Amino acid sequence: xxxxxxxxxxxxxxxxxxxxxxxxxxxxxxxxxxxxxxxxxxxxxxxxxxxxxxxxxxxxxxxxxxxxxxxxxxxxxxxxxxxxxxxxxxxxxxxxxxxxxxxxxxxxxxxxxxxxxxxxxxxxxxxxxxxxxxxxxxxxxxxxxxxxxxxxxxxxxxxxxxxxxxxxxxxxxxxxxxxxxxxxxxxxxxxxxxxxxxxxxxxxxxxxxxxxxxxxxxxxxxxxxxxxxxxxxxxxx
Amino acid sequence: xxxxxxxxxxxxxxxxxxxxxxxxxxxxxxxxxxxxxxxxxxxxxxxxxxxxxxxxxxxxxxxxxxxxxxxxxxxxxxxxxxxxxxxxxxxxxxxxxxxxxxxxxxxxxxxxxxxxxxxxxxxxxxxxxxxxxxxxxxxxxxxxxxxxxxxxxxxxxxxxxxxxxxxxxxxxxxxxxxxxxxxxxxxxxxxxxxxxxxxxxxxxxxxxxxxxxxxxxxxxxxxxxxxxxxxxxxxxxxxxxxxxxxxxxxxxxxxxxxxxxxxxxxxxxxxxxxxxxxxxxxxxxxxxxxxxxxxxxx
Numbered sequence: 001x002x003x004x005x006x007x008x009x010x011x012x013x014x015x016x017x018x019x020x021x022x023x024x025x026x027x028x029x030x031x032x033x034x035x036x037x038x039x040x041x042x043x044x045x046x047x048x049x050x051x052x053x054x055x056x057x058x059x060x061x062x063x064x065x066x067x068x069x070x071x072x073x074x075x076x077x078x079x080x081x082x083x084x085x086x087x088x089x090x091x092x093x094x095x096x097x098x099x100x101x102x103x104x105x106x107x108x109x110x111x112x113x114x115x116x117x118x119x120x121x122x123x124x125x126x127x128x129x130x131x132x133x134x135x136x137x138x139x140x141x142x143x144x145x146x147x148x149x150x151x152x153x154x155x156x157x158x159x160x161x162x163x164x165x166x167x168x169x170x171x172x173x174x175x176x177x178x179x180x181x182x183x184x185x186x187x188x189x190x191x192x193x194x195x196x197x198x199x200x201x202x203x204x205x206x207x208x209x210x211x212x213x214x215x216x217x218x219x220x221x222x223x224x225x226x227x228x229x230x231x232x233x234x235x236x237x
Numbered sequence: 238x239x240x241x242x243x244x245x246x247x248x249x250x251x252x253x254x255x256x257x258x259x260x261x262x263x264x265x266x267x268x269x270x271x272x273x274x275x276x277x278x279x280x281x282x283x284x285x286x287x288x289x290x291x292x293x294x295x296x297x298x299x300x301x302x303x304x305x306x307x308x309x310x311x312x313x314x315x316x317x318x319x320x321x322x323x324x325x326x327x328x329x330x331x332x333x334x335x336x337x338x339x340x341x342x343x344x345x346x347x348x349x350x351x352x353x354x355x356x357x358x359x360x361x362x363x364x365x366x367x368x369x370x371x372x373x374x375x376x377x378x379x380x381x382x383x384x385x386x387x388x389x390x391x392x393x394x395x396x397x398x399x400x401x402x403x404x405x406x407x408x409x410x411x412x413x414x415x416x417x418x419x420x421x422x423x424x425x426x427x428x429x430x431x432x433x434x435x436x437x438x439x440x441x442x443x444x445x446x447x448x449x450x451x452x453x454x455x456x457x458x459x460x461x462x463x464x465x466x467x468x469x470x471x472x473x474x475x476x477x478x479x480x481x482x483x484x485x486x487x488x489x490x491x492x493x494x495x496x497x498x499x500x501x502x503x504x505x506x507x508x509x510x511x512x513x514x515x516x517x518x519x520x521x522x523x524x525x526x527x528x529x530x531x532x533x534x535x
Contacts, residue, residue, distance in 0.1 A: 053414055077420030089415045091408045098404050105401065106420035154420060 004029045004064055004189050005050075005081075005158055011058035012045040012213075019045040021213040022059065027158065027191050032184050034192045034200045036224070037210035038234045043193040044086055046210070047160045050191075051083040052076050063158065078106050080157035086193075087166060088147040092136030096127055099135050099146055103153030113153075120149050123182065141172035148179065152188070159183065161192045165199070177203050197234070201225040244373050245495040251379040253487020254386030255444045257480045259464030260471065261393065262437035264479035268410035268527065269430045270325065272332040273465070273473075276316060276339035278457025280435055282347060284309045284442035285358065285452030292359030306439040313435025314428055325427070347454035355453040364447050382444040389440055390480060393433070397476065402429050410474065410527070463490075470513050472523025481524055486513070 003026035012020035020042040027033045035043045048054040050061060052073035061069045063081055071079075091099050100120065104113045121128040124145045130138060135146055144164055151159055161180065165173040173196065181203050184190055194200040201207060201221040209217040209229055217229035224230055259277065266274050287308045291301035320339045324331055367376045397403040402425065409416040409426045417423055438457075445460055446452060463486060471482025489512055493505045501508075516524065 051418065053418070073417045074420050074422050077418065083418055085415060085418065089412055091411050091415070093411050094404065094408060098408075101401065102405060102408055102416070102419045102421065105405065150419070 002065070003027060003062075005191065006062040006065075007046075007050070007059070008061075009059035010046065010049065010056065010061065012042065012049045012054060013057035014045075018057070019213055020049070023208075023210070023213075023215045025208050025215065025218070027189060029189055030184065030187065031205040032180060032190045032192060032203055034194055034204040034207040034221070035210055036194060036197050036200065036207055036230065036234075039195075041210040042213040043210055044162055045213075047083060047162050047191070047193055051081060051160060053083075077154050077156075080155070081160070082151045082154050082156035082158075083160040083162065084147045084151040084164065086162035088140075088143045090135040090138075090143050090146045090150065092134065094135060095131065096133055096135055096138070096146060097131045099150050100127075100153050103150035104155075106154055116153055116155060120152050123152070123179070123186075124149050141168050141175065144168060144172075144176055145179070148176075148183075152183070156188065158189045158191060161190060163193060163195060165194060165196045173199065197230060198225070201230075240372055241495065244375070245491055247373070247375050247379050247383070248495075249488040249491035250386075250484070251382040251444075251448075251487075252491055253484035254382055255441045255460065255483075256464050256467045256487050257483025258386060258389060258437045258441040258444075259460055260467040260479035260483040261390075261476060262434035262441070263461070263464055263468050264471075264474060264476050265406070265430045265437075266434045267468070268474045268476065269406055269413070269426055270321070270332070271329055272321060272336060273329075274316075274321075274434070275333070275336040275461065275465075276320075276343065277434065277438055277464070278461035279340055279343040279347075280309050280313055280316075280438035281442035281445065281457035281460065282343070282452065282454065283312045284439045285446050285456050286347070286351060286356075288360075288443065288446055289356050289358045289452050298361045302443060305443055306436055309439025309442065310432045310435035313431040313438065317428060317431040321431075322427075325423075344454050351454070353454060355451045358446050358450050358452055360447060360450055365450075378444075378447045382447070385440060385444060389437065393437075393476075396433075402426075406430055466510070466513060470516060470523060472526035475523065475525050475527035478523050478525035478527065485524075489513075 005027040007023065007025050009022045009024060010020055011018065011022055023046065035046060037043050045054060049056050052071055056070050060067060063079060068076060068079060100117055104116055107113045107116060126142055127146055127149055135143060138146060148164065164176050168176065177199050180190055180192065192200055192204065201224055204221040206220055207218065207224045208215050209224065217224065217227060219227065263274060263277055266272055284305045287305040288301060291304060316339060320335060324335050364378045367374050397407055405416060405421045406426055406429060416426065441460065464483065467482035467486040468479045470485060471478025489509045493509055497505060
């Protein structure tokens with residue numbers, strides 16, 4: 001099976017600090033792949049560099065066989081790679097509808113945009129009810145839904161999700177994770193970064209463990225859930 | 238007394254409207270890139286010189302207005318391209334000093350290439366005529382200033398709420414990085430903001446010149462300084478705040494000029510600024526603070 005995302009020897013540096021020190025991983029079409037690790041393991045740095053927000057210090061990234069290393073964020077979106085950032089970061093001073101409109105900014109034609117919005121709102125009926133509301137007035141869970149919906153509006157081939165469970169109540173977290181499975185089943189490939197290891201391994205097809213900017217383990221969700229390296233990755237030993 | 242009050246109110250709306258347009262132009266640029274553009278005044282001056290040149294060449298006034306606004310927008314976009322793009326993302330002070338440099342370079346160019354002295358601007362005679370409405374004598378230039386301000390503010394409100402580029406600018410004011418994640422190009426948003434600020438500065442300059450019929454190399458300095466105060470009064474980075482601050486400052490200045498008794502007149506500006514300081518003591522973030530500026534950026 002050919003990889004949709006193929007990452008080789010990826011490095012990220014902030015000044016003298018190397019946050020990601022040469023990692024290799026792959027995401028295949030139709031998979032949910034999770035990157036797990038403690039705070040500062042390099043998970044968010046990896047996602048931020050993949051979507052062009054942080055410069056790549058070394059290595060190579062291919063999307064569907066094409067080299068995309070170092071491309072600008074705006075161009076990566078047009079190639080089908082979108083990030084739903086950590087902390088949601090919805091535009092609070094904009095309405096739900098305006099957030100979605102900007103999510104679909106790269107789509108050509110009003111018809112395509114309307115079609116995509118209908119499709120996305122089918123997945124998030126609560127957002128359809130709140131279309132005219134300012135995003136800042138939504139609850140945390142609804143804002144997370146909006147962040148994901150906004151990312152989906154660009155019709156991504158690969159969706160990067162950074163800590164979608166952050167700051168949400170347990171019940172809401174389960175809803176978010178169910179939704180990620182729904183997305184996968186509807187044909188969106190997902191690369192997920194999470195602190196919540198137990199839940200994300202339940203839904204993930206495969207996972208990688210990151211510690212100190214290196215990959216320290218990989219396997220299917222079930223394999224990782226059973227292994228000792230998982231605990232080690234979080235305890236940093 | 239009531240007549241005088243109404244008369245002065247028209248003046249206040251006209252002056253406040255001009256400040257509002259200028260403050261809004263400053264706020265649009267500040268909100269997307271954190272730049273306080275002191276060279277905004279030179280956009281006014283450029284517009285003034287275009288008006289002067291068109292007057293000399295005998296260009297019809299309607300065409301003159303289009304040319305003047307176009308020149309202001311072009312100059313604003315060029316300013317961004319040449320001077321501000323290389324320092325994009327730099328700290329606030331770096332951007333501010335860059336804008337001072339642009340401002341001074343342009344002033345020196347005007348002084349050397351045109352004249353250090355004030356130049357007369359030929360305007361249609363109708364602008365200096367006035368109309369009597371219920372005992373009030375109101376200059377057409379004042380009425381036109383009020384009408385232009387209303388039309389421009391309505392246009393901008395529509396643009397920021399209904400056009401995709403306008404919505405993208407509001408988003409960029411809140412979170413620039415995430416705006417780029419939507420596939421919206423940084424250059425689109427920033428050039429757009431400068432084009433709008435140029436349009437507003439151009440319109441304000443036409444209104445300003447229509448009250449004075451002259452242009453000089455430093456013409457833009459005072460009104461933009463006032464607009465800057467207005468923008469702070471309203472809440473820096475907040476578009477509605479800038480408009481409110483502009484009108485408020487216009488009202489304060491005109492009423493003080495009209496109703497302060499003789500011996501107090503020379504303290505007009507200090508009193509006006511004291512009132513501004515008083516407002517800021519009560520509301521340090523301005524009257525309508527920008528939500529985006531209050532939020533912590535990740």
